Amino acid sequence: MKVLSIVIIVLLVVLLLIVSGGYLFIRQSFPKTDGTIQVAGLKSKVEIYRDRHGIPHLYADDLEDLFFAQGYVHAQDHLWQIEFNRRIGNGTLSDVLGEATLSTDRFLRTIGMRRAAEADWAVLEDKTRLALESYAAGVNAFIESHEKRLPLEFTILGFKPAPWTPLDSLVWGKMMAWDLGSN
Secondary structure, eight states: OHHHHHHHHHHHHHHHHHHHHHHHHHHTTSOOOSSOOOOTTOSSOEEEEEOTTOOEEEEESSHHHHHHHHHHHHHHHHHHHHHHHHHHHHTOTHHHHOGGGHHHHHHHHHHTHHHHHHHHHHHOOHHHHHHHHHHHHHHHHHHHHTTTSOOHHHHHHTOOOOOOOHHHHHHHHHHHHHHHTOO
């Protein structure tokens, strides 16, 4: 009876350690929603206020910092979602999900959202390019500063996101327009 009690206690302690370790592992990828963060790439102070629903409201002295902060916050809150969306638009799901998504990739590459985005990039106004570049820099600042604390999906699939580019934003905008226009 005494041995059984010791075994049960040891099993409970091991289970507690596993659950606690799993919680801490997952928790490390959660966004920091209060306090101050120092981020290289900003020219001046940016304030991010999250309302009672957790929705971020950004305030900056100039548009470059505002778009940079928007990219950082998007990556902080939705890195897996934006990575997955980028892969949909570029037709590169199979790179991480394997052969099961190969036909989807072929279809999306045939549609050519990436080619269309590249054509748009060539004729964009400078201030629009600057906004897209600033946003991409913000996403990349988050990725670089959190490469060892990426969301759980990256750990499960065993890969890290490539740097975000302005074209990735244009591609996803085109995918959203295509999706929302198919009623």
